[in-house]
Amino acid sequence: MAFTRRKMLILGSASFATATLVGLPAFASLTDDAIIAITGGAETSDAGITLTAPEIAENGNTVPVEVSAPGATSIALFASGNPTPSVATFNFGPLAGSQTGATRIRLAKTQDVVAIATMPDGSFLRASVTVKVTIGGCGG
Amino acid sequence: MKLQNAIAAAAILSFAGTMGFAQTDNELTVEGQLISTEAAAPAHMENVGTVYSGWRFRSEETQAMQTDDFDNSGFVFVDDGLALMASVDGSEGKSCASCHEDAEEFAGLKAQMPRVNDSGELETLEDLVNTCRTERMGAEPWKYNGSQMAAVTAVIGLQSRGMPVDVAIDGAAESFWERGKDLYYARVGQLDLSCANCHEDNYGTMIRADHLSQGQINGFPTYRLKNAKLNTVHSRFSGCMKNVRAEPYAIGSDEFKALELYLASRGTGLSVETPSIRN
Amino acid sequence: MAENVRPRVRVPKTAAAGEVITIKSLISHKMESGQRKDGDGNVIPRSIINRFVCAFNGETVIDVTLEAAVSTNPFFEFEAVVPEAGDFSFTWYDDDGSVYEETKSVAIA
Numbered sequence: 001m002a003f004t005r006r007k008m009l010i011l012g013s014a015s016f017a018t019a020t021l022v023g024l025p026a027f028a029s030l031t032d033d034a035i036i037a038i039t040g041g042a043e044t045s046d047a048g049i050t051l052t053a054p055e056i057a058e059n060g061n062t063v064p065v066e067v068s069a070p071g072a073t074s075i076a077l078f079a080s081g082n083p084t085p086s087v088a089t090f091n092f093g094p095l096a097g098s099q100t101g102a103t104r105i106r107l108a109k110t111q112d113v114v115a116i117a118t119m120p121d122g123s124f125l126r127a128s129v130t131v132k133v134t135i136g137g138c139g140g
Numbered sequence: 141m142k143l144q145n146a147i148a149a150a151a152i153l154s155f156a157g158t159m160g161f162a163q164t165d166n167e168l169t170v171e172g173q174l175i176s177t178e179a180a181a182p183a184h185m186e187n188v189g190t191v192y193s194g195w196r197f198r199s200e201e202t203q204a205m206q207t208d209d210f211d212n213s214g215f216v217f218v219d220d221g222l223a224l225m226a227s228v229d230g231s232e233g234k235s236c237a238s239c240h241e242d243a244e245e246f247a248g249l250k251a252q253m254p255r256v257n258d259s260g261e262l263e264t265l266e267d268l269v270n271t272c273r274t275e276r277m278g279a280e281p282w283k284y285n286g287s288q289m290a291a292v293t294a295v296i297g298l299q300s301r302g303m304p305v306d307v308a309i310d311g312a313a314e315s316f317w318e319r320g321k322d323l324y325y326a327r328v329g330q331l332d333l334s335c336a337n338c339h340e341d342n343y344g345t346m347i348r349a350d351h352l353s354q355g356q357i358n359g360f361p362t363y364r365l366k367n368a369k370l371n372t373v374h375s376r377f378s379g380c381m382k383n384v385r386a387e388p389y390a391i392g393s394d395e396f397k398a399l400e401l402y403l404a405s406r407g408t409g410l411s412v413e414t415p416s417i418r419n
Numbered sequence: 420m421a422e423n424v425r426p427r428v429r430v431p432k433t434a435a436a437g438e439v440i441t442i443k444s445l446i447s448h449k450m451e452s453g454q455r456k457d458g459d460g461n462v463i464p465r466s467i468i469n470r471f472v473c474a475f476n477g478e479t480v481i482d483v484t485l486e487a488a489v490s491t492n493p494f495f496e497f498e499a500v501v502p503e504a505g506d507f508s509f510t511w512y513d514d515d516g517s518v519y520e521e522t523k524s525v526a527i528a
Contacts, residue, residue: 058199058419059365062490079488083454087488090497093479097439097498101481104490106452134349210429213492216447219425368449368491 031078031085031114035126038076038116044126049075051115051127057107060133066102069117069125075101076118081111107133164196164203168413171209173302179409184309187340193410194353194362194418197344202365206417214363214415217370218298221291230279236292239276243295250300250412254401256312262397265293266372284392290361290370297361297414304411305358307404320402323395329386335399350419355380356407357400359416370415373400424448426521428509433528434501442473442480445494446511446519452487468493470512475525476505501525 049069057063067075067090077087090101099117107113110132117125168175177193185191195203205211225236225243240246254264263271266289270281282289309317324335338347339355346352360373374391377399381388389395429443446468453465467487473480480499499507504527511519 054199054201056199058202061368062365064201064204066496082488084487086486088486089484091479091482091484093474093481095475095478095480095500095502097441097480097500100498101483102494102496103483104494106488106490210427210443210445211494213445213494216425216427216445216492219427220423220447 031080034076034078034085035114035116038118039124042124044116044124046126049115049117049125049127051113051129053113053129053131055130056132056134058134060107060109062104063107063131063133064102064104065113066100067115067117067127068098068100069115069119070099071119072099072117072125073120074118075099076116077103077105078114078116079105079107079111080114082106082108087113107131109133164198164200166196166200166203168193168195168203168207170207170301175302175411175413176304177410179304182405182408185406187336188354188406191356191407191410192343192354193358193407193413193416194356195359195413195416197351197353198417198419202417202419206413212363212415212417213368214294214361214370214417217287217291217361217363218294218415220287221293221295224288224292225295230273230277232276232278234277236272236277239272244299246296246299248300248303250297250414251303251305252307254316254397254404255308256316260312262313262316262394262401264392264397264400265296266374266392269293269296285372285375287369290372293372294361294370294415297412300412301414302411304409305404305407307401307408309401309405313401316398316401317405319395320398320400323399324402328381329384331384331386333384335380335403354406355403356410357403358407358410359413359418361414362416362418365417365419373403424511424513424517424519426509426511426519428507428521428523430507430523430525432524433526436501436503436527438501439498440501440525441496442499442507443494443496444471444473444509445492446471447492448511448513450487450489450491450493454487466514468511469514470510471495472508472510472512473497473499474508474510475499475501476503480507501527503527 052066067077069075074089074091076089078085079087087105088103092099112128112130115127168177177196179191181188181191195206209215228235250265254262257263266284269289269292273279274281327334335355338352343352343354357373361370364371374396377396378388378391425447427445431440434440448468451463451466455463457463465487467485469485471483471485481497483495485493504525507523509521
């Protein structure tokens, strides 16, 4: 791709405007771009990384997620359907008891949560979980 | 055992012609203390055999947040409440702690509220707090459903956690209780729904993607994932009334206090869960 | 300094030398996302905790970068090695420049 990051972001914004009008899914490009910013486009493996999130989130405002990638130097979390896909990055220090982190995140709608682990040998691991975000009964 | 209870309850319900339900059979233990999330319905409830805490209708992830006081974000506000109770306010130079050294002395209070006072008025925990503030501290009353009131009533309610709800509904309380019952069964708003239409006739079923509970109030003030703060019971009533497109009664009104008494009585035997976690 | 920011951490008081322990942290913070608008339609500016660091005797356990998608009252759970007696430090960095700190000591049992 000859696109620069800046162009990608502009394209992302444009596709948002279009998507808002015609209801197409947007932002996949933003998440892919954010991941490429970490991996440089390198292949990722799905072994050795575990991402745990509820299949159905009772409220998108507070969704518990846990990610574990033994030996990783860092793990980045992305919410592919959020206006801004980046969620958090766990950087593990020498006294980390494991390369595991749990937190609670906001999901704007049903979407894939993606975790990218950076390994000390320069390789990358990827895990993805679809979380259905439900709409409340009365008030939403 | 739990499952058998649930099946027995289901049989009673289907006999009564009520919709089936699908709440979880999970047991709630908080910090090593077993919390009763179901109880035989009190005799005055004609259409329900077993009462269930709203906790039983939540997803496992939401349920888990209430099993540990650190995971329970409501405790952020309990800490706020403890700080408020220790801070001096008003013309008398007093804090709550000036008279109530240890919040533990409030153990059991929440389980009995609301109650009728010596003047024959139905009073809530919020009324007690504001009476203390205006009459003994010389301070301004707090907003009935404001963040300070929610935080302090959460601290007071927490002291009764695990104790069974047991409000007086006879004697001086009876007329208030009857009024609350009338309000519970009165259809209101553009959707023409009463509390009972959802929370008695249809608990356990889905309302869109949400799981309808019995509308129990044993866990209030409750931390809701929806707004990430403590919610008072009158705010919840107000929200429910807006949802059925009705004009809500005022927060702190006689109507909501009467409804609060009636709803508390529908949860007789359930443990106080303050501060609970709901969606 | 944002209002009512209150850090909470849970760390065992004692551990065996070299033991892996579980730590939980939570800080009361609204985590204003910058996506919301006020009653007049103006965007409410972003105001979040953007970094959380846990260290033991000065050595990093975990260093987390937070974005606006982390929920109100940010919660973290993670594991740490306790090589010796000492202090865990917890530091939260606010968009407004405020820094909130908490320390917990661990003894070797």
